Amino acid sequence: MTVVGVGVIAFATLEACSSFSGTSTPEPEAGAPTDAAGNPTDGPADGPSEASPLRCKSPGSPTTIGFYDEEKKRFELFSKNAVEDPALAFNSGTTEMNLQPIAAHATGQGDIVGWYSQATRRLTTLAQNKMNATTKTSAVVGSAGPLWRPFIGDWNKDGASDLGLFDPATRDVLLPEPDAGASFAFGGTVFDARPLAGDWNGDGQDGIGLFLPNEGAIILKQVAAGGAEDLKIQTNHKGLSVWPMAGDWDGCGPVRPGLYDSVSATVYLLRENKDGTAEDVIKLPSSYEGSARRPIAGRWQPPP
Numbered sequence: 250m251t252v253v254g255v256g257v258i259a260f261a262t263l264e265a266c267s268s269f270s271g272t273s274t275p276e277p278e279a280g281a282p283t284d285a286a287g288n289p290t291d292g293p294a295d296g297p298s299e300a301s302p303l304r305c306k307s308p309g310s311p312t313t314i315g316f317y318d319e320e321k322k323r324f325e326l327f328s329k330n331a332v333e334d335p336a337l338a339f340n341s342g343t344t345e346m347n348l349q350p351i352a353a354h355a356t357g358q359g360d361i362v363g364w365y366s367q368a369t370r371r372l373t374t375l376a377q378n379k380m381n382a383t384t385k386t387s388a389v390v391g392s393a394g395p396l397w398r399p400f401i402g403d404w405n406k407d408g409a410s411d412l413g414l415f416d417p418a419t420r421d422v423l424l425p426e427p428d429a430g431a432s433f434a435f436g437g438t439v440f441d442a443r444p445l446a447g448d449w450n451g452d453g454q455d456g457i458g459l460f461l462p463n464e465g466a467i468i469l470k471q472v473a474a475g476g477a478e479d480l481k482i483q484t485n486h487k488g489l490s491v492w493p494m495a496g497d498w499d500g501c502g503p504v505r506p507g508l509y510d511s512v513s514a515t516v517y518l519l520r521e522n523k524d525g526t527a528e529d530v531i532k533l534p535s536s537y538e539g540s541a542r543r544p545i546a547g548r549w550q551p552p553p
């Protein structure tokens with residue numbers, strides 16, 4: 250595969266606490282009650298919800314959900330994983346269609362939004378999470394096809410977010426950053442698979458994953474490389490209206506997948522990276538139903 254270099258997208262120096270890497274797994278405290286799987290069962294009563302006790306006593310800041318509304322060209326970034334008026338909502342400032350929203354780690358504090366354009370094969374990131382922010386646009390990813398989908402991770406563990414692209418037709422994965430051209434096949438032949446990435450086991454190395462909409466399954470690999478998956482999680486959610494995201498939903502440890510069903514406007518956040526896992530359910534208002542929203546997740550950097 251020939252790759253035209255994308256160049257450094259200049260997410261610049263990044264803080265240690267990334268949505269995509271370096272999140273360590275807090276160990277249960279000695280004597281703390283645990284469930285059958287060894288996960289701590291106690292936690293502050295003011296957790297994300299009563300149905301979801303925190304898995305640790307000293308959570309960091311959680312990753313929270315967000316959306317890009319393709320119809321309104323608008324980002325909506327939530328301050329918590331619950332129904333609310335989005336804490337940050339602003340127009341993307343572009344009229345381009347079919348943008349694939351992403352979240353990436355930025356200089357200073359937190360994550361910023363952007364998009365990958367299938368038409369131009371470029372990644373654009375905002376300097377700040379606000380309207381009319383300065384944008385940075387990558388070079389053309391020369392070998393990417395017209396339907397390739399983006400995902401963001403830190404492939405070389407330098408703290409800076411890197412682009413990945415997935416071809417749902419051929420299952421080809423391309424990592425144009427940071428070393429211009431790693432490519433491999435991942436995921437078997439599945440229809441319309443959707444990529445995601447994260448540090449699934451909390452060892453500081455980002456892995457990759459795919460949501461398989463026809464099966465309602467998520468496959469995860471602990472590294473960004475080809476071959477068989479390390480984990481397959483069967484969810485109760487399938488169909489082409491379901492899109493994946495990834496985050497540390499309670500601030501307690503490794504990154505976990507989440508799903509958003511755009512028809513029912515419902516968010517499902519997995520509590521564990523294992524089959525049959527429990528999940529937190531966030532039913533958004535009916536005004537979200539059937540919309541052109543795609544989910545993203547991050548520790549959103551507030552605008553200055």
Ligand SMILES: [Ca+2]
Nearest residue numbers: 403405407409
């Ligand atoms: Ca990197």
Ligand SMILES: [Ca+2]
Nearest residue numbers: 448450452454
């Ligand atoms: Ca990892």
